[in-house]
Amino acid sequence: MxxxxxxxxxxxxxxxxxxxxxxxxxxxxxxxxxxxxxxxxxxxxxxxxxxxxxxxxxxxxxxxxxxxxxxxxxxxxxxxxxxxxxxxxxxxxxxxxxxxxxxxxxxxxxxxxxxxxxxxxxxxxxTLQMDADAPAVNLCGSCQKCLEACPTGALRAPWVLDSRKCLSYMTIEYRQDIPEEYHAAMGTKFFGCDRCLEACPWNEVVSCEAKPSVHISELPLSLKKLEQMSENKFKEYFSSSALARARRAGLIRNLRIAHKNAKNTPLGKQFL
Ligand code: B12
Ligand code: SF4
Structure with missing residues (x-):
């Protein structure tokens, strides 16, 4: 980056x-x-x-x-x-x-x-001049739930993210092997990370309507399918997906780790 x-x-x-x-x-x-x-x-x-x-x-x-x-x-x-x-x-x-x-x-x-x-x-x-709205006020108070939820210590302190330790960076932007020390923390999450966001109590107030998405289930997402796919086919199948950012090699790398972590669970079999 x-x-x-x-x-x-x-x-x-x-x-x-x-x-x-x-x-x-x-x-x-x-x-x-x-x-x-x-x-x-x-x-x-x-x-x-x-x-x-x-x-x-x-x-x-x-x-x-x-x-x-x-x-x-x-x-x-x-x-x-x-x-x-x-x-x-x-x-x-x-x-x-x-x-x-x-x-x-x-x-x-x-x-x-x-x-x-x-x-x-x-x-x-x-270039249109418009009136500005008032800035938002921080409402975190003494809460630290997101910092506590980060499995790698990437959130070193409030508002300080060490991207090199962030699983979002590791699984999406990083192009080399993910160091072994981060494998367990990934669990079965093979693209991005929501742990700090999930912990935030402000999500309890979400007032928008949830619209279920079928996007992920429509993608050819398994180790076998990805390994057999050409780079051109990958671009074609994943052209409408943010997952393309990790590239084919990155998704294979991530799925292997997630599979190792899922052991013999039904989910682990889906990764194959
Ligand atoms: C690079 C990037 C990343 C990198 C690095 C993150 C980082 N710390 O910058 C990585 C790959 C790790 C990443 C991860 C994620 N990202 Co990202 N990312 C970006 C991107 C493209 C650039 C950010 C950037 O310029 N960073 C450089 C630093 C200097 O800028 P900054 O972080 O914006 O500003 C910081 C400081 O300047 C300071 N600061 C500035 N002003 C102020 C004011 C006050 C009062 C305070 C206290 C601090 C402060 O704090 C800011 C926050 O750290 C933005 C899009 C964009 N153009 O902004 C999306 C963006 C931030 N990402 C987004 C998302 C969704 C994510 C993930 C949730 C994805 C996921 N689920 O895996 C995670 C969240 C990780 C996290 N906890 O931050 C969204 C966030 C939406 C939102 N509701 O805030 C954005 C805005 C993209 C979008 N258009 O929707 N991301
Ligand atoms: S979990 Fe939400 S409210 Fe709590 S410190 Fe983090 S961002 Fe702020």
Whole structure:
């Protein structure tokens, strides 16, 4: 993740006017990905919740662009707008907190009083001048449940995440063998990690409707299928899934560890 520290991207992150000259407003958006609780022992339960729905980079692109188009049409001459969805050089959580969408919890994710912490962030950067909402206030209090729940000690202190120890980083971004010391902590979770998010008591207030997803059950997800698949076929089958980010080799690596941890359980057999 060296790109985070690159001088150019730091400069852009700190100064959105360099991304869009004349930028006056950042509209921050949140979209819930909550699909309800997965059945225990199901393949779906082994994947981080955000990846249980089709890849948000793709599904949210069109509605986001439509909204940006609408924003541009609000003034004459039309304002200029740019859309961001995870990929751009913006500090999405910091901006969302400042826009009042929620507060940055001690686990580093944004927590909303209505959506819990199960949502994506997106932004529209625009030259249109708009009034700002009030920033959100932190409501963690003395709670430390997320820090206690992290199985690897990646959350070293409140708001301090050591990504090198984070199972989300290990199973999605890391391209080498996962060191043995992290295998047990992974359990059967072979893509991403939700442990710190699951621990947050603010999830009890989730007010959005859970829409069950069939996405994971539709993917060819087993060691045998992945090992026999060509890279081109992998790209084709996983084109609508966030799981593609781990690549075929990464998913095979992760599934082998999850299988070892599942021993002879019915779930372990599904990994084969
Ligand atoms: C790189 C990245 C990761 C990396 C590193 C995480 C990290 N610490 O930065 C890894 C792979 C580990 C990761 C994991 C996850 N990620 Co991620 N990730 C990103 C990404 C692409 C960039 C983050 C970045 O720029 N980091 C660099 C640091 C400097 O910036 P920062 O963390 O935003 O800011 C921190 C400090 O500056 C400081 N700070 C800044 N302002 C303020 C203000 C106050 C008051 C305080 C106290 C602190 C503070 O605290 C911030 C939080 O650590 C963002 C998208 C984006 N463009 O923002 C998604 C994003 C943060 N990830 C997201 C998600 C969903 C996850 C996972 C939950 C996925 C999963 N289930 O496995 C985990 C959660 C892990 C965790 N506990 O943080 C969502 C979070 C949504 C939300 N509700 O907050 C984002 C916003 C993507 C999106 N568009 O939806 N992620
Ligand atoms: S679990 Fe507790 S400390 Fe962590 S983000 Fe939620 S409220 Fe804050």
């Amino acid at each position: 060296k790109w985070i520290a690159r001088e150019k991207s730091v400069e852009l992150r700190l100064n959105p006017e360099k991304i869009l000259p004349g930028a006056k407003t950042i509209i921050c958006l949140a979209k819930s990905y909550y699909t309800g609780e997965a059945q225990e022992g199901s393949l779906e339960s082994c994947v981080a919740r955000y990846a249980r729905v089709p890849d948000y980079h793709k599904t949210l692109k069109a509605p986001l662009e439509e909204l940006a188009h609408f924003v541009s049409s609000l003034s004459s001459p039309p304002s200029k707008s740019l859309c961001f969805l995870d990929s751009g050089p913006l500090l999405e959580r910091d901006l969302a907190q400042r826009a009042g969408l929620g507060f940055i919890g001690k686990h580093n994710s944004l927590v909303s009083k209505t959506l819990g912490n199960w949502f994506f962030l997106a932004e529209i950067l625009t």
